[in-house]
Structure formats: structure tokens, C-alpha cells
Amino acid sequence: MRRQITGFSNPTVKHLRSLREKKHRKAAGQFMAEGLRLLTDALACGHVPQVLVMGEQRDPHPLLAKLEAAVERTGGEVIETSEEILSKITGKDNPQGVAGVFAEFDTSLAGIDRSAANIWLVAQALRDPGNLGTMLRTGDAVGAGGLILIDDCADPFSVEAVRASMGAVFTQKVAQASWGEFLPWLRSGAGQLVAASLRDAVPYRGAPYAAPCFVLVGNESRGLPEDYEAACDLRVTMPMKGRADSLNAAVAAAVLAYEVLDKVDS
Amino acid sequence: MRRQITGFSNPTVKHLRSLREKKHRKAAGQFMAEGLRLLTDALACGHVPQVLVMGEQRDPHPLLAKLEAAVERTGGEVIETSEEILSKITGKDNPQGVAGVFAEFDTSLAGIDRSAANIWLVAQALRDPGNLGTMLRTGDAVGAGGLILIDDCADPFSVEAVRASMGAVFTQKVAQASWGEFLPWLRSGAGQLVAASLRDAVPYRGAPYAAPCFVLVGNESRGLPEDYEAACDLRVTMPMKGRADSLNAAVAAAVLAYEVLDKVDS
Known part of the structure; x- marks a missing residue:
């Protein structure tokens, strides 16, 4: 009634x-x-x-x-x-x-079944709820299993994030964890951790991505901490033809995720 | 002083x-x-x-x-x-x-020298200043010449757009025009108009992109008008594996622009 x-x-x-x-x-x-x-x-x-x-x-x-x-x-x-x-x-x-x-949903790492998808998005200290929602939306599009939020990220349940996700907050798993929780969890099973990086990186195009592939992007201003990058299995870089040395975090995640999809979706 | x-x-x-x-x-x-x-x-x-x-x-x-x-x-x-x-x-x-x-800069189409770059981004009725700034930033990264804003877009000189562009508002050309002005201008010289589309489209991956390539994305809610899509030389589609049938406009532009870059940057 x-x-x-x-x-x-x-x-x-x-x-x-x-x-x-x-x-x-x-x-x-x-x-x-x-x-x-x-x-x-x-x-x-x-x-x-x-x-x-x-x-x-x-x-x-x-x-x-x-x-x-x-x-x-x-x-x-x-x-x-x-x-x-x-x-x-x-x-x-x-x-x-x-x-x-x-x-609100359970957002513990324990709720993530990594075998459920070939791609998972991971964001570290992502502060902008619009970027967070956009990553959820992209995750849905590439058939990712969900988004894992590392360290102090924006709230995935904020009005702005939910709006930007265009509904993907309901289709994607969301987990929240510290780096100290995430890394042991990741290493307890199969999973390739890939970072968009400028350091010691191979071209993102045609890199040896393997499922389940965890695509990691860092904070909007600072990028990823150096030791987080060092812990990755693969560091890849996108061409930067202009003055800028980085992309918007949600854009970087998407360009990379679509490249991974081309490799692992078969 | x-x-x-x-x-x-x-x-x-x-x-x-x-x-x-x-x-x-x-x-x-x-x-x-x-x-x-x-x-x-x-x-x-x-x-x-x-x-x-x-x-x-x-x-x-x-x-x-x-x-x-x-x-x-x-x-x-x-x-x-x-x-x-x-x-x-x-x-x-x-x-x-x-x-x-x-x-403020001159934003007339006359200020665009299409031969200056292999890629140009084009947005139609893009309403979000953050998306607009992000497209400028992506344009800088892929070595685009600039961003052409069609119909009623957000103001590229707004604080939000300038911020999101991370400086690319200074490195990228910006033009503003109606569709009725843009299309004859485009057809007055070389240029392939490519739209991200769901209609009558080929896979975006490996599509026959040709420089100067104009990458067109539409309004955040409505996408591109059907007749605008029909006027394009190439309609391409990205995989959509989930419930969503579209990407964030700035994300779509970036995924497509990086794919175009792989083809035309040689």
C-alpha cells in the first residue's frame, strides 16, 4: 500500500x-x-x-x-x-x-569469487566518486566480475558513484580492503595483477595478460605507490603523445581493461 | 609588481x-x-x-x-x-x-588545421564539464589535434572542464560549431568521421581507421542522433558484456581513440 x-x-x-x-x-x-x-x-x-x-x-x-x-x-x-x-x-x-x-551490500574480499570472471578492476585510493562509478560501469561493459577498492577510496554507495555507475553498482561485485589485506588474498589463488605504470613497463598493447586479470589503477593525483607497482606481475604503459604523463584514472582503467578483454575473452 | x-x-x-x-x-x-x-x-x-x-x-x-x-x-x-x-x-x-x-581562445572551426594531427576528437551535446575536460586530457595523450564541440556542449572554459583537462585545454585546439556548420567543413577536406555506435557497426578493434580520423561521441544520455550516425564514414562498436549498452562518453572516446592511434600512428 x-x-x-x-x-x-x-x-x-x-x-x-x-x-x-x-x-x-x-x-x-x-x-x-x-x-x-x-x-x-x-x-x-x-x-x-x-x-x-x-x-x-x-x-x-x-x-x-x-x-x-x-x-x-x-x-x-x-x-x-x-x-x-x-x-x-x-x-x-x-x-x-x-x-x-x-x-548496503557486503563488501568484504571474502565475497569475491575470482573464478567468476576473467577481469577484475582494482582501484587504489580513488577519491572521485564519479571515477569510481565510471569504473563500475566500465567493469560491467567488459564483463568484469567487480571492483576492488584498496585503501581510502570514495564511497561506492554515494549518490554520485551510484549515478555514474548507471546501475553497474548492482551488477558488479564491490569489495573494500587495505593493501595489506588485498595482496595476501590475491596471492592465495590464481590472479595476475597488472598496473598502468610509467616505471619498468611494457607496452599495454598485446602484453601477456592472463585471466583472472586484476587491472589496478592508482589515486587521481599521486598514482600508485612505488611498492604497490613493484608487487604487480605486469606493468604496462599506454602511449602518451602530448605534454601529459597520465590519463584520467577511469579512462586508464577502461583503455587497459578493453585491451585485456581482447586477450582473455576467448 | x-x-x-x-x-x-x-x-x-x-x-x-x-x-x-x-x-x-x-x-x-x-x-x-x-x-x-x-x-x-x-x-x-x-x-x-x-x-x-x-x-x-x-x-x-x-x-x-x-x-x-x-x-x-x-x-x-x-x-x-x-x-x-x-x-x-x-x-x-x-x-x-x-x-x-x-x-578565452578563438574556438571557430576556421582555427582548426586538420592536417596538424592524425586524430581529432568530436563531441556532440556533451553536457558534463568533467567529461569534456577528460576528453581534452585524453586528446593530449593520444596526440590528437583538438576537440570539436558540436551543438550545445558544456563550456570548455568552465572551472570543472579546465580542471579535468589537467592542462590539456592549453595544448589542444578547441572548436565549437553546430552540426550544420561542422559537416560541410569536414567534407571540404580529407577526414574520416567515426562514431561509436550500436547501429550498423563493425567491431572497433582493427576497423579501417584512416587519418585524419575524427572520433565522434554523443550526448551522455541520448547518444548520437540517428542522422548524425548515418553521416559517419565508419560506425564501430565496442564489446558490451554486461547489462549496460553504453560506456561513459569520455571513456568511449578514449577506448576508441587509443584503438585509432594504434592504426594511424605509424
């Missing part, structure tokens, strides 16, 4: 709005995703929102009806509210008409 | 701050770039700031001294101010210690 909310000061509105901040997301163990397409992708991957918030003015849509039914079947809450309040909740001037609140 | 500014309400502070808004940039014909590295790259490409703003607390640096000398030699203004005011001007909590105001 739909619940109508008309007041800006409603406690539910306040709670939903608070999920834009990391500390409130962690406290609630929840995050928010917007848009019918994204929520439909989530549902297809088995993620049903705990709370579904819909604008009153939205057009009826069979996918929305399906979503609503799923939420009610699983004991979730369906809320109908004004576009103004939806805008306040999502922090967007033009809200997408529907938003869902999900339980 | 350095001019000290201590007051937030100083008219110069107000003017510099106003450059964060497009209408003020267009009215003044100026834009702002931050950071010693970026300003040094600009200088190396022959772009001297009209105004150089430095924080009082910054450490002395030979590159900064060189920059200051260049500004004074060309009759520009050097301003020294507090970190708080610098922060207000650049809109960043941790300003980079130095910012420069530049005259």
Missing part, C-alpha cells in the same frame, strides 16, 4: 535525505539509487529496494508497477510524494520520478 | 570570482585555471595569464618565479592575497596556491 508524504519535515523525508551523507549511510546500512532504468536493472539482479519513493506526477509505467509489486511482496515500503520533496530527497533539481533505498 | 589584496569585497576579487559563471566568462572573455603545474604547462604552450593570483603562504618555487616574470613582461597583473580569499576566488576549500586568468 502506498503511503503519501506531503510534508518536508516528515521524519522519513529527513531520513532519506540524510542518506546523501556517508555517515548516515553507514549508520543506516542503506543507500539510494534513482531512476526507473537503474531500479529495474537492480531488480533484475535481485536487489529489491527497502523503500521505493515515487513522484505523484509520474506517468504510469509497467516497469514501475513491477517494481512496486516487488517491494510490497518483500515487505518494503512504497511512498508517494510531490516532485518538490523528491527533489529535496535526491538533491537533484530534476528528480527522475522514482528512487529506491537499498541495504 | 605584486599588488596585495586583503579584502573579500575588493572589486578584483569579485571579478575573479564571477568567472566561475559562464555568463561572466563570456562577458569578460576570460577564464581561470589553477595550479602551478597547469599554469606552467600553459606558459610552455605560449599562454601567459593576464592576471596571476598567488596565496601569501605559498612556498617559493622557480616555476612560480618564471610565471610571475612572464606575466609582468607581458603587462599582466600579479596579485598576492590570503588563502581564504584565494579559496573564495577558486571555489575550492584547498586552493592550489596559485591561479591564472586567461583570455
Whole structure:
């Protein structure tokens, strides 16, 4: 049954709005995703929102009806509210008409089955949530298993990361670990660790990639620490024809991941 | 000679701050770039700031001294101010210690010499300034000549685009044109127009790219209009292994541009 909310000061509105901040997301163990397409992708991957918030003015849509039914079947809450309040909740001037609140996923390394995919993306100290979301999206495109976040990365459940992932936050596994946790985990099984690097590197094109291949990119400003690079099985470099000596982190990951895909996808 | 500014309400502070808004940039014909590295790259490409703003607390640096000398030699203004005011001007909590105001460049198609490079990036209705700046950065990396912005794109001189370009706004040519202007210009000389597309496309890997190759990507949400795609010489598609049917626009441009580079860079 739909619940109508008309007041800006409603406690539910306040709670939903608070999920834009990391500390409130962690406290609630929840995050928010917007848009019918994204929520439909989530549902297809088995993620049903705990709370579904819909604008009153939205057009009826069979996918929305399906979503609503799923939420009610699983004991979730369906809320109908004004576009103004939806805008306040999502922090967007033009809200997408529907938003869902999900339980945050388990992001432990233990949840990663490396044999499930030939490619895994790994980011170290990635600070920009847009880059993080873009890496998830790229991971989905190249058929990666997921994204492993090393050290102090942006929150994969932030509104910006979820938005930039275009739904891939639901299709890709996400893990968070320190380098000290990640490296022993990696070495406990099969896996080639490949870094985009300028040091002691071979051309990225046609390099001897092997599955499962873990594609590692570093922080936006500082790149990878030298000892992290040294621990990699393979260091590769992309041509840099201009003044710059690096690419945007999400771009580097994508160019490299597509090159790996050409090798390991057969 | 350095001019000290201590007051937030100083008219110069107000003017510099106003450059964060497009209408003020267009009215003044100026834009702002931050950071010693970026300003040094600009200088190396022959772009001297009209105004150089430095924080009082910054450490002395030979590159900064060189920059200051260049500004004074060309009759520009050097301003020294507090970190708080610098922060207000650049809109960043941790300003980079130095910012420069530049005259906006000519962005007419007439300024593009297509024979100057084997690759040109082209974006249609690209709305995100971060994507735009990232495309400039990628263009620099692949040795592209520049970025041609078709229809209603984000402003290449916005703070976000300049930041994301990591200095490439100074190394890459930028042109702005409508599709109706661009297509006749393209057809008036040599040039292969290539689109990342899902329609009637060949695999992007090993496609018959030819220089000068114009790599075209479309709007973040809608992609390219069908008739724009139809006007291309080559439509190529990247593998999409997951649920998504598209990549981030800047990522698609980069994966494609690196593939083109492998073919035309010889």
C-alpha cells in the first residue's frame, strides 16, 4: 500500500535525505539509487529496494508497477510524494520520478569469487566518486566480475558513484580492503595483477595478460605507490603523445581493461 | 609588481570570482585555471595569464618565479592575497596556491588545421564539464589535434572542464560549431568521421581507421542522433558484456581513440 508524504519535515523525508551523507549511510546500512532504468536493472539482479519513493506526477509505467509489486511482496515500503520533496530527497533539481533505498551490500574480499570472471578492476585510493562509478560501469561493459577498492577510496554507495555507475553498482561485485589485506588474498589463488605504470613497463598493447586479470589503477593525483607497482606481475604503459604523463584514472582503467578483454575473452 | 589584496569585497576579487559563471566568462572573455603545474604547462604552450593570483603562504618555487616574470613582461597583473580569499576566488576549500586568468581562445572551426594531427576528437551535446575536460586530457595523450564541440556542449572554459583537462585545454585546439556548420567543413577536406555506435557497426578493434580520423561521441544520455550516425564514414562498436549498452562518453572516446592511434600512428 502506498503511503503519501506531503510534508518536508516528515521524519522519513529527513531520513532519506540524510542518506546523501556517508555517515548516515553507514549508520543506516542503506543507500539510494534513482531512476526507473537503474531500479529495474537492480531488480533484475535481485536487489529489491527497502523503500521505493515515487513522484505523484509520474506517468504510469509497467516497469514501475513491477517494481512496486516487488517491494510490497518483500515487505518494503512504497511512498508517494510531490516532485518538490523528491527533489529535496535526491538533491537533484530534476528528480527522475522514482528512487529506491537499498541495504548496503557486503563488501568484504571474502565475497569475491575470482573464478567468476576473467577481469577484475582494482582501484587504489580513488577519491572521485564519479571515477569510481565510471569504473563500475566500465567493469560491467567488459564483463568484469567487480571492483576492488584498496585503501581510502570514495564511497561506492554515494549518490554520485551510484549515478555514474548507471546501475553497474548492482551488477558488479564491490569489495573494500587495505593493501595489506588485498595482496595476501590475491596471492592465495590464481590472479595476475597488472598496473598502468610509467616505471619498468611494457607496452599495454598485446602484453601477456592472463585471466583472472586484476587491472589496478592508482589515486587521481599521486598514482600508485612505488611498492604497490613493484608487487604487480605486469606493468604496462599506454602511449602518451602530448605534454601529459597520465590519463584520467577511469579512462586508464577502461583503455587497459578493453585491451585485456581482447586477450582473455576467448 | 605584486599588488596585495586583503579584502573579500575588493572589486578584483569579485571579478575573479564571477568567472566561475559562464555568463561572466563570456562577458569578460576570460577564464581561470589553477595550479602551478597547469599554469606552467600553459606558459610552455605560449599562454601567459593576464592576471596571476598567488596565496601569501605559498612556498617559493622557480616555476612560480618564471610565471610571475612572464606575466609582468607581458603587462599582466600579479596579485598576492590570503588563502581564504584565494579559496573564495577558486571555489575550492584547498586552493592550489596559485591561479591564472586567461583570455578565452578563438574556438571557430576556421582555427582548426586538420592536417596538424592524425586524430581529432568530436563531441556532440556533451553536457558534463568533467567529461569534456577528460576528453581534452585524453586528446593530449593520444596526440590528437583538438576537440570539436558540436551543438550545445558544456563550456570548455568552465572551472570543472579546465580542471579535468589537467592542462590539456592549453595544448589542444578547441572548436565549437553546430552540426550544420561542422559537416560541410569536414567534407571540404580529407577526414574520416567515426562514431561509436550500436547501429550498423563493425567491431572497433582493427576497423579501417584512416587519418585524419575524427572520433565522434554523443550526448551522455541520448547518444548520437540517428542522422548524425548515418553521416559517419565508419560506425564501430565496442564489446558490451554486461547489462549496460553504453560506456561513459569520455571513456568511449578514449577506448576508441587509443584503438585509432594504434592504426594511424605509424
